[in-house]
Amino acid sequence: MTTHHHPDDELLLGYVTGALSYPAEVVMAAHLTLCPRCRDAAADLEMVGGEILEELEGASITEDGLTGVLARLDEPAPVSMVAPPPEADSEWAQLVPAPLRAMAAVPKGDLSWRRPLPWISVVDLANMDDHGAAVYLMHVRAGRAIPRHSHRGTELTLVLAGGMTDQHGHFRRGDLLAVPPGVTHHPVMDDDEDCLCFSVLPMEKCW
Amino acid sequence: MGNGQVGTLKQATNQSEGFVALLIAVAERRDRGAFSELYRHYTPKVTTLAVRMGVERSGADEVAQEVMLAVWRRARSYDPTRAAVSTWIYAIARNRVIDGMRKQKRAEVDPQDPALEQAEHPEVEALIDNERRAGRLLDALDALPTEQAEVLRFSYFQGKSQSLVAEELNLPLGTVKSRTRLGLARLRGAMGEAP
Numbered sequence: 110m111t112t113h114h115h116p117d118d119e120l121l122l123g124y125v126t127g128a129l130s131y132p133a134e135v136v137m138a139a140h141l142t143l144c145p146r147c148r149d150a151a152a153d154l155e156m157v158g159g160e161i162l163e164e165l166e167g168a169s170i171t172e173d174g175l176t177g178v179l180a181r182l183d184e185p186a187p188v189s190m191v192a193p194p195p196e197a198d199s200e201w202a203q204l205v206p207a208p209l210r211a212m213a214a215v216p217k218g219d220l221s222w223r224r225p226l227p228w229i230s231v232v233d234l235a236n237m238d239d240h241g242a243a244v245y246l247m248h249v250r251a252g253r254a255i256p257r258h259s260h261r262g263t264e265l266t267l268v269l270a271g272g273m274t275d276q277h278g279h280f281r282r283g284d285l286l287a288v289p290p291g292v293t294h295h296p297v298m299d300d301d302e303d304c305l306c307f308s309v310l311p312m313e314k315c316w
Numbered sequence: 317m318g319n320g321q322v323g324t325l326k327q328a329t330n331q332s333e334g335f336v337a338l339l340i341a342v343a344e345r346r347d348r349g350a351f352s353e354l355y356r357h358y359t360p361k362v363t364t365l366a367v368r369m370g371v372e373r374s375g376a377d378e379v380a381q382e383v384m385l386a387v388w389r390r391a392r393s394y395d396p397t398r399a400a401v402s403t404w405i406y407a408i409a410r411n412r413v414i415d416g417m418r419k420q421k422r423a424e425v426d427p428q429d430p431a432l433e434q435a436e437h438p439e440v441e442a443l444i445d446n447e448r449r450a451g452r453l454l455d456a457l458d459a460l461p462t463e464q465a466e467v468l469r470f471s472y473f474q475g476k477s478q479s480l481v482a483e484e485l486n487l488p489l490g491t492v493k494s495r496t497r498l499g500l501a502r503l504r505g506a507m508g509e510a511p
């Protein structure tokens with residue numbers, strides 16, 4: 110698999126520096142899972158962060174602070190919450206990158222799908238009030254289209270299965286569509302396979 | 317230690333190779349002396365980074381201590397072929413700051429993810445000398461035109477979008493974007509790949 114549509118430097122830098130909203134961060138982490146090229150680019154930007162850290166000065170440490178930390182070294186580590194829930198469906202785990210499974214917070218079998226149109230099923234992954242954005246997984250039947258729409262913020266859509274075409278090109282697994290505010294588009298799914306994608310539609314520009 | 321000024325590339329490289337050895341001593345031998353040296357060098361820097369990223373002054377010491385505890389706990393997962401020590405600690409610090417500011421954990425790639433797409437042409441990883449690249453990068457950062465360096469540092473410190481960087485530096489957005497692009501191109505050149 111080779112991805113052809115990648116995030117621009119602004120999105121990559123925003124991801125590395127922590128400037129993105131949580132949903133946009135999940136889109137980026139999911140794209141990086143599927144795109145070794147952008148993983149390398151992000152690692153380089155992280156190295157810039159490391160050297161910017163290296164340049165910083167600060168007040169010298171206190172011996173008390175060091176003694177305090179040395180005394181805590183043998184404490185048990187706090188339980189990490191990063192891991193996505195155990196996924197019984199291994200096909201699903203291969204299809205959907207871990208940051209997205211963690212955001213969904215439940216295994217595949219517990220996702221609650223709604224059907225806004227007969228050929229489109231959607232799982233809402235986040236409360237719009239929390240993020241100022243609509244965040245969902247969308248399943249669209251092969252050969253069908255998503256109704257023509259535009260948005261006030263930049264839409265980010267990551268294709269996970271199947272493919273879709275709009276005026277920006279043809280998008281397949283791993284490809285990222287970033288549709289600027291105000292641009293109307295009308296994605297049509299490939300004929301040979303149902304499409305699964307992850308979308309973030311901000312109500313306001315949020316990066 | 318305690319002298320953070322690094323004069324030349326050679327010194328920078330020697331120093332950072334020393335940090336790799338210290339971190340490996342922590343990982344393999346649970347060496348408290350090695351940890352103390354890393355602590356002395358990085359704690360002041362991480363504290364300053366946390367403040368620049370928006371952590372209250374009063375909470376920044378605690379954040380830095382937690383970051384250094386994480387360095388101790390996760391030292392075994394450090395892989396010198398994948399990251400320089402400073403890169404690895406930067407990522408831990410950034411994630412800790414983000415986690416303290418919102419409900420959701422920082423979203424990251426999981427190297428064990430069944431969905432992970434492997435690189436088609438895995439590089440000969442042993443040949444990638446990250447500490448040397450980091451040393452070259454530090455020099456390039458030093459040599460960057462002031463206005464490019466300012467915009468880049470601001471992006472990293474504040475963890476802010478380009479439009480907010482533009483607002484705070486009182487610059488047109490297009491200027492921030494072009495300075496970022498030019499700055500990144502130079503730094504990438506120094507790290508040794510096509511800009």
Ligand SMILES: [Zn+2]
Nearest residue numbers: 115116144147
């Ligand atoms: Zn990519």
